[in-house]
Amino acid sequence: MSDAQPGPPPAVQARRRVRTGALVALVCLAALTAILLPMRDHVSLAGVILLYLVVVVVTAIVGGLAVSLAAAVAANLLINFFFVPPYHTFRVASGDNVITLVVSVAVAITVSVAMDLAARQRAEAARTGVEAALLARISAEPVAAGSTDSLLTRVRQTLRMDAAALVETDPAGIDHVVAQSGRGLTGEPVLTVPAGPGLKLVVEGPEIFAPDPRFLVRIAAASARVLQAERLAEEAAQARELAAIDRLRSALLAAVGHDLRTPLAGIKAGVSSLRDPELRLGPGEQAELLETIEESADRMADLVENLLAMSRLQAGALSVDARPTAVDEVVASAMLHQPEPQAAVTVDVSDDLPLAYADPGLLERVVANLVVNAVHHSPPGTPILVTASAGERTLDLRVIDHGPGIPEADRDRLSAPFQRLDDRTTTGGLGLGLAIARGFTEAMGGTLSFSDTPGGGLTVTVGLPLARTPGADDGIVP
Numbered sequence: 078m079s080d081a082q083p084g085p086p087p088a089v090q091a092r093r094r095v096r097t098g099a100l101v102a103l104v105c106l107a108a109l110t111a112i113l114l115p116m117r118d119h120v121s122l123a124g125v126i127l128l129y130l131v132v133v134v135v136t137a138i139v140g141g142l143a144v145s146l147a148a149a150v151a152a153n154l155l156i157n158f159f160f161v162p163p164y165h166t167f168r169v170a171s172g173d174n175v176i177t178l179v180v181s182v183a184v185a186i187t188v189s190v191a192m193d194l195a196a197r198q199r200a201e202a203a204r205t206g207v208e209a210a211l212l213a214r215i216s217a218e219p220v221a222a223g224s225t226d227s228l229l230t231r232v233r234q235t236l237r238m239d240a241a242a243l244v245e246t247d248p249a250g251i252d253h254v255v256a257q258s259g260r261g262l263t264g265e266p267v268l269t270v271p272a273g274p275g276l277k278l279v280v281e282g283p284e285i286f287a288p289d290p291r292f293l294v295r296i297a298a299a300s301a302r303v304l305q306a307e308r309l310a311e312e313a314a315q316a317r318e319l320a321a322i323d324r325l326r327s328a329l330l331a332a333v334g335h336d337l338r339t340p341l342a343g344i345k346a347g348v349s350s351l352r353d354p355e356l357r358l359g360p361g362e363q364a365e366l367l368e369t370i371e372e373s374a375d376r377m378a379d380l381v382e383n384l385l386a387m388s389r390l391q392a393g394a395l396s397v398d399a400r401p402t403a404v405d406e407v408v409a410s411a412m413l414h415q416p417e418p419q420a421a422v423t424v425d426v427s428d429d430l431p432l433a434y435a436d437p438g439l440l441e442r443v444v445a446n447l448v449v450n451a452v453h454h455s456p457p458g459t460p461i462l463v464t465a466s467a468g469e470r471t472l473d474l475r476v477i478d479h480g481p482g483i484p485e486a487d488r489d490r491l492s493a494p495f496q497r498l499d500d501r502t503t504t505g506g507l508g509l510g511l512a513i514a515r516g517f518t519e520a521m522g523g524t525l526s527f528s529d530t531p532g533g534g535l536t537v538t539v540g541l542p543l544a545r546t547p548g549a550d551d552g553i554v555p
């Protein structure tokens with residue numbers, strides 16, 4: 078349900094009502110006089126007075142007490158001048174006519190006062206209804222982030238104020254605005270209502286006509302409750318965030334403990350074998366042990382590098398140096414550092430593609446991680462293709478494998494940190510490769526998406542913005 082638009086301030090409404098009532102009185106009295114004047118000899122004075130009294134009542138309804146009193150005086154002057162003998166003078170010859178005119182003035186004034194009182198009662202009832210609706214809505218709405226600001230906005234609109242704020246006084250006696258709606262406070266409040274210990278509701282704007290102290294106290298108390306509930310909700314959210322960090326830290330420690338143990342054991346076993354004087358190893362066996370040590374060390378280095386990269390992403394400390402980048406050179410560099418260059422990876426990235434706007438170091442890491450992931454999840458000997466094509470605004474880099482693929486329902490969590498889905502092998506790493514690839518890609522302003530490979534498998538597409546050369550229409554100007 079949308080909020081009703083606030084009307085103009087009361088002072089503006091009052092001025093508008095007076096102007097409208099004066100216009101109605103002026104037009105109606107002139108028209109009535111013009112109509113009755115030709116019939117003056119055929120209409121009784123009592124009938125004339127009643128017709129003018131109708132105009133006074135209408136003026137009281139439209140314009141209020143002051144305008145209706147003025148209309149009553151003007152009506153009696155017109156009656157006296159045009160319809161009471163002698164005509165066209167303000168002198169009254171008959172005593173009966175004097176009594177009639179005096180009574181008509183008294184009736185007009187009484188009617189005007191009664192109509193004004195009724196109008197005030199209607200306005201008071203309407204204001205009470207608005208206040209009750211506001212309090213009911215405050216009580217019914219759930220507290221969430223921004224609830225205090227929303228409440229103050231409703232208070233400001235209901236009271237037709239320019240600013241409403243909750244001001245908290247600290248132990249040193251200094252006031253702090255903790256929530257606010259409208260313009261900034263100027264230090265000239267119209268109302269200041271205590272809302273709780275060290276807390277007060279302050280509103281600034283036009284003077285309030287007949288403010289209801291009980292309503293203001295209830296509003297102030299409700300504002301304090303909402304503020305307190307919002308603060309408790311923030312504390313709960315922070316507690317949940319800390320709990321999530323603790324879970325992530327626990328998962329990290331568990332993963333590190335598991336995934337570093339295997340290469341460490343390989344290095345330890347290889348070195349121990351090489352240093353054992355009782356073992357007589359041939360050149361081929363020594364080379365095999367050294368190769369095992371090197372692979373284990375490389376694997377540990379990759380794990381540590383992924384952990385550091387994820388730490389930078391989690392801390393928001395990733396530094397991006399985006400610039401026009403030749404994607405074919407980045408892909409070639411990434412392939413040189415692959416742990417298994419002999420894998421069936423085919424690179425089909427043309428050197429005449431337009432430049433992408435990317436960080437070469439981060440992009441190389443993205444490509445390396447995606448290729449390693451594709452190699453790991455593809456059966457031995459299955460071809461893997463790295464290709465790229467340029468669109469109107471982006472350059473799409475694809476890593477295509479023909480492995481088992483990933484169900485569409487699991488793709489949203491595929492790039493979550495430490496997510497290995499159903500992979501229970503001991504060589505699958507920490508599950509950080511795709512998370513880092515997505516984080517790096519999005520940090521460069523790109524996108525990373527998953528789709529099915531025709532014939533089976535998974536295609537990972539990295540969309541990068543094109544680097545526009547000066548004078549071109551699309552892309553990013555370096």
